[in-house]
Amino acid sequence: MKKNIFWMVLATFTLFLLACKKETQIKEAVSGFLGFQKPAHFPEPVYKFANNKVTEGGFKLGRALFYEARLSRNNTVSCGSCHIQSSAFTQHGHEVSHGIDDRLGTRNSPPIMNLAWNKAFMWGGGVFDLDLQPIVPITAHEEMDETLENVMAKLRTVPKYPTMFKTAFGTEEITTARFMKALSQFMLMCVSANAKYDKVMRKEAGATFTADEAAGYALFKTKCASCHSEPLFTDNGFHNNGLAPSNIDDQGLYTATLIATDKYKFKAPSLRNLSYTAPYMHDGRFLTLNGVFEHYNSEVQATPNLDPLLQQNGKRGISLSTDDRAKLTAFLKTLDDTELITRQDLSEQ
Amino acid sequence: MKKTLNFIIISAITIAITACTKKNDPTPVYNPANLASLSVEFDNIVGDRTLTFNNTGSLYTNTAGEKFSISKLQYFISNIKVTSTSGNVYTVNQDSSYFLIKGQDKATRFAKVKVPEGDYAKVTFTIGVDSLRSTMDISKRTGALDPSGTMDDGMYWGWNSGYIFFKLEGNSDVISNDVNGDPTGKKQFKYHIGGFGGYSAPTINNIHTVTIDLTAGGIAKVRKDRQANVHLLVDLMKVFNGSNSFSIAAHPNVMFSEFSTKISANLKELFKHDHTEN
Incomplete structure (x- = not known):
């Protein structure tokens, strides 16, 4: 009887040891993979x-x-x-x-x-x-x-x-x-959270904006940030930014909701990585950033549900001088994240 | 000895009582844990005729006088609830309460559920898929709710996340060949009715709940030793001829649009209790 108990105890201990061993092995195997990491300066994710x-x-x-x-x-x-x-x-x-x-x-x-x-x-x-x-x-x-x-x-x-x-x-x-x-x-x-902008925001060693980038950042904050809000550079909302309706008359969000006030609203895209993602807008109608600037400067149409931010003080659009555009471009380039476009783990293996 | 005799007498009485019970069939005591089978049969008809697919040789006629044939019929029935003659309400476990009725597959015409033994005077169900399930995690969308169906037979809108509740397709010569009809010249009508009310903003809601009173046609006596079946006739003619009657020529294609709410209101009128098999 005593002997039996001894063996039972021993067997139990062995099992525990094995269990422990297995766990450490698994931990070692995945130690290189960190899973999803929220960048420090980003909000809590929406995904469940x-x-x-x-x-x-x-x-x-x-x-x-x-x-x-x-x-x-x-x-x-x-x-x-x-x-x-x-x-x-x-x-x-x-x-x-x-x-x-x-x-x-x-x-x-x-x-x-x-x-x-x-x-x-x-x-x-x-x-x-x-x-x-x-x-x-x-x-x-x-x-x-x-x-x-x-x-x-x-x-x-x-x-x-x-x-x-x-x-x-x-x-x-x-x-x-x-x-x-x-x-x-x-x-x-x-x-995408490792562009120059992110490094400046996180105050990483040596990362600072140039004079033009800083001036562009200030302009961005007054002229663009309402819809393209930091740090994601989109408010995740839907807006009518005054594009002339296309030949196919794509009505955007309205198609999915059938709510009249959603006509011609499209999702505000993030401004991150613009250097790699031309052409721009939901139908890619603008080939260059200057095309986009010119749209906001002089081509905004008074279509139904035009965002109120684009018709203030009796004037449509957002005035953008040549100098403004140069500075904004300098700033927007700090949103280019070379890591995203080169990371090996995201490539086809 | 006396004890044994007592036992025999009691047993005999008990057996006698049980025997009587069976004959008189009194309503079992309501116990939500004491489940037995109940089926609700969706027997699709078209006005005074049975449903035949691709009936080009013998067309149906709606009240607008339009002749048509039917090529496809599918709809979701969900969230079945029963009300007993004494007023107890039992809601079937939601995970087991989604049924895709396919007109062309007779085996799918029964919605089979488990409810407590009892006598039921009412059956309630939803035409379509409730909004809660429509927004649930994809791992909760199995069986009839798996969005993997084909484009032809599928009951799911990918572009506007949500289920198609009711799908009726067919042909009618009254349909024009232009963009207001069927530009392919096949003279096809398509009614794909869905819309669960929207995820973040309220949009069209075509979810309707129907309650069928079984008193006149026969209450459902649900017992463990038998299979009660509530036989419903589903009259597809009411899609066109219901309270919001419309002509095929005027509305040959209705999918995610305002007009779909008119048709979905008609869907409530499709279901009529014919009889109950106990």
């Missing part, structure tokens, strides 16, 4: 991380899916096709996205960055959760023209995926929810 914690396995699976052409009908187009890392995850040089079979969309592909702080997705809203966003490009006729059902079926036939889903979610099962959560994990990690 409680429902989808970013793990190394989930992130790597998401990255593989982001660069996976099987997401499109004929296996030619991946997310990365229109969201190219070197262009801050946009399709630089294309006014509207260029999808499957050379079909053209109606809007400019927006950058994949700082999505954890996004309250709504798409230029015209409509999608309120990052986990639901990829459904749009996958099923859109002019983008990937595929069905989610078929994507899941294709992924199941590729040997690496069941293994990657197991690493990420515990079993090999490939479901819509897991697929979306993995893609979200990758996109959430595309954080």
Whole structure:
């Protein structure tokens, strides 16, 4: 009897030891991956991380899916096709996205960055959760023209995926929810917070604005910051900035809400990484920053729901002199984040 | 000895009582934990006729006099609730209360739920998907709610996150070939009705709840040893001929638009209790 107890105690201890050992091994394995880190000068994220914690396995699976052409009908187009890392995850040089079979969309592909702080997705809203966003490009006729059902079926036939889903979610099962959560994990990690501006704000060693940049920053604060508010450089809101309606009469947010006061409102884009993301506006109509400046300076149209900030004291638009533009450009260039466009862990592997 | 005799007598009485009970079938004591099966059958019809798909040889006619055929019918039924003859209300566990009724797949015509044993005089359900579930985390959207359906059969709008509650498609010669009709010349009508009220700002809300009184057609007697089935007739003609009657020619395509609220109001009038199989 005594002997039995001795063995039981020993066995229990051994189990405890093994358990401990296993845990330390796991910790060592992931020590290189830090997960989602909120930059110190950023607000709390909007994304519900409680429902989808970013793990190394989930992130790597998401990255593989982001660069996976099987997401499109004929296996030619991946997310990365229109969201190219070197262009801050946009399709630089294309006014509207260029999808499957050379079909053209109606809007400019927006950058994949700082999505954890996004309250709504798409230029015209409509999608309120990052986990639901990829459904749009996958099923859109002019983008990937595929069905989610078929994507899941294709992924199941590729040997690496069941293994990657197991690493990420515990079993090999490939479901819509897991697929979306993995893609979200990758996109959430595309954080842009290491531009010169960020270093100046964080008072990192030696980082200061030049005289022109500082003057541009002051101008920015008086002329642009209401909609493009720091530190994300967007208020995440929808505004009508007075663009003349296009030939297709894209009415923006109104299409998703049918509320008359939403007509011609589009999401205020972030001003980060502008050097890499031309052309500008929801339909890419302006090829250069000067085109944008000129719009605000003299081309703002009195369309329905024009933002009140663009019609103050009986005058439409925001006056921007040549000197203002040079200084603003100097400042805006401090928002270019070379780290985002070169980070190895965000590239196709 | 006496004890045994007592036991036998009591047992005999108990058996006799139980036997009587079965015959008289009194209402079981309401106990929310004592669940049994109930099904609600959605039997799709078109006015005085049964539903036949692609019925080009024998068209249906609405009150506007328009002849049409039907090629697709799908709708969500959710959040089933029952009210007993004595007024107890039982709401089915929400996770088990979403049903996609597909006209072309007869097997999907039953919404099968578990409710406490009892006699029920009312069945309540939602046409569509409630706003809470429409905004839930994607991991809570499984089975009928998985947004992975195809574009043709799908019941989900990706671009404007939300479910399509009711989808009816078909053809009618009254449809023009221009942009106000069907520019492909196929003379197709499409009614995709959805809209859960909006995530951050109030938008159109086409969620409707229907309560069916079973008193006249037969109450549902839910017992463990049988399968009560509430047989509803779903009259698709009411889509056109309901309180907000409209002509196909005037509104051949209705999706996410103001007019959809007129059609969704008609949807409340589709459901009629025919009888109950107990």
